[in-house]
Amino acid sequence: MAVRQVAVVSSVVAVSILSLTTVGSSDNPPAPTVDRIGFSAVKDYQKWTLLYVFDRPDNKQVRTVYGNDPAAATTDATLCNYAYGSIVVMETWRAIQDSAGNPVLDANGRFQKDPAAAPTIFAMKKEKGYGVDYQQNRNGEWEYVAYHPDGSYQTLPQNSFSCAICHLQAGQSKDWVFRFGLHLTRASGAVPDGTIKDYRFVPSVIFAKPGSTITIYNDDVIEHTVGDQFPAAWDPVHIKAGSSVSITFPNQTGEFNFQCVLHANMKGKVIVQ
Numbered sequence: 001m002a003v004r005q006v007a008v009v010s011s012v013v014a015v016s017i018l019s020l021t022t023v024g025s026s027d028n029p030p031a032p033t034v035d036r037i038g039f040s041a042v043k044d045y046q047k048w049t050l051l052y053v054f055d056r057p058d059n060k061q062v063r064t065v066y067g068n069d070p071a072a073a074t075t076d077a078t079l080c081n082y083a084y085g086s087i088v089v090m091e092t093w094r095a096i097q098d099s100a101g102n103p104v105l106d107a108n109g110r111f112q113k114d115p116a117a118a119p120t121i122f123a124m125k126k127e128k129g130y131g132v133d134y135q136q137n138r139n140g141e142w143e144y145v146a147y148h149p150d151g152s153y154q155t156l157p158q159n160s161f162s163c164a165i166c167h168l169q170a171g172q173s174k175d176w177v178f179r180f181g182l183h184l185t186r187a188s189g190a191v192p193d194g195t196i197k198d199y200r201f202v203p204s205v206i207f208a209k210p211g212s213t214i215t216i217y218n219d220d221v222i223e224h225t226v227g228d229q230f231p232a233a234w235d236p237v238h239i240k241a242g243s244s245v246s247i248t249f250p251n252q253t254g255e256f257n258f259q260c261v262l263h264a265n266m267k268g269k270v271i272v273q
């Protein structure tokens with residue numbers, strides 16, 4: 001049994017931003033009218049620190065998130081309080097899909113970007129005093145905007161209230177950035193095949209294809225391990241809370257029992273068939 005790496009998950013959100021009134025756009029929720037991020041400040045984002053790659057199973061997207069130096073320097077120790085000047089960019093791509101519309105996975109079990117479709121570039125920047133124009137929907141000192149690759153707008157500043165309203169859900173404790181935890185725990189954003197919750201593997205039996213990779217995500221509050229039960233192969237993989245492990249199986253059928261070494265009654269099985 002080959003193992004290792006680290007990976008994660010999902011949650012999502014919907015938001016209703018409609019205000020039913022008679023008079024057009026002035027009834028939108030408040031937002032900045034000027035772009036204080038600027039495409040020129042983000043266009044080289046692919047050279048920044050890669051924070052996480054998240055596979056979105058619902059809308060079949062690959063979301064690749066980058067941070068400039070001040071953003072990437074953020075740690076648990078700074079309580080995810082991003083330094084001024086931080087810019088986080090999320091590039092969203094359509095995933096390559098088979099004829100049934102299912103994402104085609106690569107050798108590591110990950111979604112693949114479809115080069116035939118153009119990505120969208122979402123950006124958020126924190127600077128002293130930013131965000132005030134969102135008024136009641138303010139997210140600390142962040143402002144938002146989204147671009148197409150040619151620098152034209154996908155979401156204008158005056159429409160970026162939708163970003164702020166939804167990112168309110170990430171909350172102040174995360175400084176309104178949803179999934180920076182993936183970066184901190186070195187987790188991957190693969191779609192999980194199994195989770196660990198309240199001292200259990202859920203589900204306790206996972207089915208996999210020969211040669212495929214599965215990802216188990218620790219959605220509990222403390223560390224657990226996944227180890228092959230046979231003593232000779234005992235090599236538990238430690239998975240911190242909020243993190244995950246990806247395990248690649250040999251190209252043959254078989255059953256693999258696993259267990260948490262920290263909690264002996266936590267058991268599960270992968271059936272490769």
Ligand SMILES: [Cu+2]
Nearest residue numbers: 224260262263
């Ligand atoms: Cu455990």
